[in-house]
Structures are given as structure tokens and as C-alpha cells.
Amino acid sequence: MYQILMISSLYIVFKFCDWIIDEVGEWKVKSNIFSNPILRYEYYKASSTSRKMKKLKRMPYNEYLKTQHWELARSAVLKRDENKCADCGKPKEELPLEVHHVTYNRRGKENLEDLITLCKDCHQERHFISTAFE
Ligand SMILES: [Zn+2]
Numbered sequence: 333m334y335q336i337l338m339i340s341s342l343y344i345v346f347k348f349c350d351w352i353i354d355e356v357g358e359w360k361v362k363s364n365i366f367s368n369p370i371l372r373y374e375y376y377k378a379s380s381t382s383r384k385m386k387k388l389k390r391m392p393y394n395e396y397l398k399t400q401h402w403e404l405a406r407s408a409v410l411k412r413d414e415n416k417c418a419d420c421g422k423p424k425e426e427l428p429l430e431v432h433h434v435t436y437n438r439r440g441k442e443n444l445e446d447l448i449t450l451c452k453d454c455h456q457e458r459h460f461i462s463t464a465f466e
């Protein structure tokens with residue numbers, strides 16, 4: 333009787349450890365997702381509603397730049413471009429980096445290809461070129 337009790341309580345302890353490891357493991361996966369800005373943005377985008385996206389698309393641009401959406405998108409693009417200007421390669425230590433819209437078609441639900449990291453100078457140049465051809 334004593335032996336059966338020992339074995340069954342050991343079994344419960346093992347099961348409990350299993351459960352703990354699982355929980356911790358899953359939690360680790362989640363926290364990894366959230367510490368990577370690219371995954372964080374993708375996760376956020378996937379869980380965002382279409383109503384919210386429409387609202388983001390319509391709001392004035394200066395307001396848009398203050399949203400959490402833009403903050404998440406911006407940090408994902410900076411991470412992807414390794415905090416360097418995509419045109420001249422200067423790092424953020426040399427010039428302030430800005431995130432430029434290659435296209436505004438998906439504003440509020442941008443794919444990462446719609447955005448690019450540029451230094452202040454290259455950013456101005458891109459806008460100068462695009463207005464010169466308009
Ligand atoms: Zn540059």
C-alpha cells in the first residue's frame with residue numbers, strides 16, 4: 333500500500349513538472365516573439381481588425397506617425413535594415429534614421445517591403461527625386 337502511494341505521488345510530481353516545463357516553454361516562445369520587433373509587428377498586424385486599419389489609413393499623416401501601429405512598424409523596419417540607411421549605409425550613430433514609405437497603398441497595414449530605413453539626407457533626396465518626377 334505504501335509503495336503504491338509512493339509511486340502514484342511520484343507520478344503526480346512528474347506530471348506536474350511536465351506541465352511546468354510546458355508552460356515555461358510556451359511562455360518563452362511568446363516572450364521571444366515579443367522581443368523581436370519584426371515578429372512583434374507581424375503578430376500585431378495579424379491580430380488587428382480591418383476597422384482599425386481603415387481608421388489608420390484615413391487619419392491625418394502627422395497623427396498617424398504618433399500611433400502605436402506606426403511605432404511598431406517603424407521599429408520592425410529599423411531592425412530589418414539593421415539600423416542603417418538603405419541607400420548610403422550610414423548607421424544611426426552618424427545621422428538620424430527615418431522610415432520612408434516606398435508606397436502608401438497599404439498605409440495602416442504596411443508590408444515590411446512598403447517601408448525602408450533612410451538617413452535624413454537620403455530621405456530628403458528621395459522626396460526631392462519623387463517630386464521632381466511628379
Ligand atoms: Zn543615407
Ligand SMILES: [Zn+2]
Binds near residue numbers: 431432433455459
Ligand atoms: Zn519619406
